[in-house]
Amino acid sequence: MLPSWVPGAAAGLVSLHLLQKLLFPYFWDDLRYLLKVLMYGLRVEMYRLQGKVVTVLDKFVKLAEKQPHKPFLIYEGKVHTYQDVDRRSNRVAQVFLRHGALKKGDTVALLMGNEPDFIHVWFGLAKLGCVVAFLNFNVRSRSLLHCVSSCEPKILVVGADLLGTLEEILPNLQKDVSVWIMTKDSRFPSVHTLLDKIETASEDPVPVNQRSANNLKSSVLYIFTSGTTGLPKAAVISHIQVLKGAAGLWAFGATAEDIIYITLPLYHSAASLLGIGGCVELGATCVLKKKFSASQFWNDCKKYNVTVIQYIGELCRYLCSQPLNNLLFKQCSDTLKSANQPCVPAEKQFALIPQVADQRMEKKEGEKNHKVRLAVGNGVRNDVWREFLNRFGAVKICEFYGATEGNICFMNHTGKIGSVGRTNFFYKLFFPFDLIKYDFQKDEPIRNKYGWCEKVKKGEVGLLISKVNAKNPFFGYAGNKRHTEKKLLCEVFKKGDLYFNTGDLMVQDHENFLYFWDRIGDTFRWKGENVATTEVSDVIVMLDFIQEANVYGVSVPDHEGKAGMASLILKQSTSLDLEQMYKQVVTYLPSYACPLFLRVQEKMEMTGTFKQQKFRLVDEGFNPSTITDPLYFLDSSKKAYVLLTKEVHEMILSGKMKL
Numbered sequence: 292m293l294p295s296w297v298p299g300a301a302a303g304l305v306s307l308h309l310l311q312k313l314l315f316p317y318f319w320d321d322l323r324y325l326l327k328v329l330m331y332g333l334r335v336e337m338y339r340l341q342g343k344v345v346t347v348l349d350k351f352v353k354l355a356e357k358q359p360h361k362p363f364l365i366y367e368g369k370v371h372t373y374q375d376v377d378r379r380s381n382r383v384a385q386v387f388l389r390h391g392a393l394k395k396g397d398t399v400a401l402l403m404g405n406e407p408d409f410i411h412v413w414f415g416l417a418k419l420g421c422v423v424a425f426l427n428f429n430v431r432s433r434s435l436l437h438c439v440s441s442c443e444p445k446i447l448v449v450g451a452d453l454l455g456t457l458e459e460i461l462p463n464l465q466k467d468v469s470v471w472i473m474t475k476d477s478r479f480p481s482v483h484t485l486l487d488k489i490e491t492a493s494e495d496p497v498p499v500n501q502r503s504a505n506n507l508k509s510s511v512l513y514i515f516t517s518g519t520t521g522l523p524k525a526a527v528i529s530h531i532q533v534l535k536g537a538a539g540l541w542a543f544g545a546t547a548e549d550i551i552y553i554t555l556p557l558y559h560s561a562a563s564l565l566g567i568g569g570c571v572e573l574g575a576t577c578v579l580k581k582k583f584s585a586s587q588f589w590n591d592c593k594k595y596n597v598t599v600i601q602y603i604g605e606l607c608r609y610l611c612s613q614p615l616n617n618l619l620f621k622q623c624s625d626t627l628k629s630a631n632q633p634c635v636p637a638e639k640q641f642a643l644i645p646q647v648a649d650q651r652m653e654k655k656e657g658e659k660n661h662k663v664r665l666a667v668g669n670g671v672r673n674d675v676w677r678e679f680l681n682r683f684g685a686v687k688i689c690e691f692y693g694a695t696e697g698n699i700c701f702m703n704h705t706g707k708i709g710s711v712g713r714t715n716f717f718y719k720l721f722f723p724f725d726l727i728k729y730d731f732q733k734d735e736p737i738r739n740k741y742g743w744c745e746k747v748k749k750g751e752v753g754l755l756i757s758k759v760n761a762k763n764p765f766f767g768y769a770g771n772k773r774h775t776e777k778k779l780l781c782e783v784f785k786k787g788d789l790y791f792n793t794g795d796l797m798v799q800d801h802e803n804f805l806y807f808w809d810r811i812g813d814t815f816r817w818k819g820e821n822v823a824t825t826e827v828s829d830v831i832v833m834l835d836f837i838q839e840a841n842v843y844g845v846s847v848p849d850h851e852g853k854a855g856m857a858s859l860i861l862k863q864s865t866s867l868d869l870e871q872m873y874k875q876v877v878t879y880l881p882s883y884a885c886p887l888f889l890r891v892q893e894k895m896e897m898t899g900t901f902k903q904q905k906f907r908l909v910d911e912g913f914n915p916s917t918i919t920d921p922l923y924f925l926d927s928s929k930k931a932y933v934l935l936t937k938e939v940h941e942m943i944l945s946g947k948m949k950l
Contacts, residue, residue: 815844
């Protein structure tokens with residue numbers, strides 16, 4: 292017979308469990324996540340106390356010894372093992388070592404697309420102790436020259452498929468920058484070839500002291516970000532930031548057995564640090580894609596047994612926008628062709644083939660027939676999030692928040708729809724941050740009569756700021772002290788304190804979940820990329836008929852981020868040359884930065900501090916029914932700006948016009 296106290300104890304435990312579920316529903320999720328964060332921090336601290344500085348590259352070299360034949364990269368069907376990547380990166384290092392072109396601490400700029408040699412060159416240069424600057428291959432002309440000059444590289448390495456971009460900047464490139472191209476021969480004078488030299492180089496590792504870091508705060512990468520104003524800036528990335536980024540997949544529950552699918556560009560920190568770095572941290576396998584393809588996405592996942600995918604919000608929307616019956620359409624088309632039936636619209640083909648029509652209610656083949664269990668990324672909208680789960684099955688969406696150059700990160704470890712992360716008392720002890728009141732008209736934080744900033748209440752929109760200290764440093768931008776200082780807020784709550792200004796507006800609800808609201812300043816996000824409005828306006832005002840250009844982002848239904856729009860003031864006695872305008876923006880701007888909408892005004896409105904007024908323009912959007920000014924739309928199918936009529940406006944809103 293049980294002791295008399297057992298039923299009472301059991302009842303007490305059940306009551307405690309129910310009370311915890313009611314009052315602290317996320318207690319165990321929070322505890323597990325916090326323990327993971329502490330575990331990783333303690334591991335790094337133990338290395339430090341032992342006098343060791345262990346970097347992600349060190350971990351990769353160890354894995355190449357431990358599991359040499361395990362696939363590290365799979366690219367276009369070809370497998371590159373850990374040993375393969377280690378040896379080829381050794382060859383890259385040996386080439387530059389043999390030519391005496393580089394020494395430890397030098398900077399090398401890398402202009403390459405997604406391919407294995409991006410990683411080979413990156414790792415090879417890192418083995419020489421070089422700082423590698425990842426250049427955005429979408430950036431062209433003047434902006435690209437600015438990026439190269441801002442990081443002051445000794446060498447520029449260019450991929451074989453980007454020689455056209457190189458040709459544009461070569462005449463104006465600084466003479467002290469040595470250019471190497473990933474080919475066996477060169478049509479450019481004074482440009483070195485790399486591919487032929489790699490093939491004949493030794494696979495022997497270079498001395499370990501070449502790559503050894505003195506401390507984890509030393510620089511290892513430059514990753515370009517638009518920030519809040521002006522041309523792209525080179526964010527300084529330290530070894531500790533690479534380690535933190537690489538721990539992301541592990542923190543979300545990925546393991547060494549996972550196969551990670553990376554379709555995002557490697558010049559982004561999401562793909563390079565979280566993706567490639569994350570694979571190294573886990574000892575896992577990565578399937579690398581040259582370029583994202585919505586139609587091939589799930590077929591690739593099925594083909595390579597992918598278990599973890601990376602995303603940005605726009606990518607998820609593209610996947611959800613794919614027709615449910617693509618494969619069925621193809622079946623119909625093939626069947627009709629074989630029967631010599633006339634060509635009819637895809638939707639009507641179902642009525643002609645009963646056996647296919649019977650399948651229409653079934654899910655598209657491959658949409659749930661996959662092994663993907665985790666999707667890690669940021670920027671997915673609530674409605675897309677729900678549709679993604681409903682359509683593609685039980686995939687855990689692991690949303691996170693973090694700026695490339697920032698010192699704060701949030702991770703939605705509970706999977707709550709819409710949230711970028713969750714905080715609590717203990718998290719804020721290790722990563723102190725606050726949401727403060729912001730003046731949207733003056734474009735600056737609000738300070739009270741004593742000069743201090745004020746925190747917002749839960750449920751209110753506030754500017755996210757993160758405390759800068761020894762544990763959470765801000766490394767700034769290469770060669771740009773002014774922009775580094777602009778990202779810092781001094782004496783926020785008390786004398787002497789220092790905070791990093793993320794430039795992002797967020798909301799914290801009563802359950803301590805955090806939600807991204809919008810960006811401040813002269814930046815908007817489109818096609819998964821940050822667009823600096825001043826960069827766009829600088830390109831537009833180069834035209835001899837433009838007096839002034841005010842660039843901003845406008846919301847478009849069912850699209851992530853904001854599309855670019857430019858309000859134009861024409862010079863006296865001139866007219867708008869739409870052909871010249873189109874040629875100008877597509878030549879000098881990345882495709883995602885080209886303004887989709889133009890508005891011609893007679894007078895530019897200014898704020899009280901003599902800045903261009905954007906708020907009313909943003910609110911008015913691009914509706915020709917309410918705006919009397921002439922409006923134009925960049926029609927990609929016609930490769931021209933066309934008059935934005937009510938009919939065109941309706942086609943954009945309905946999704947019939949592709950943006």
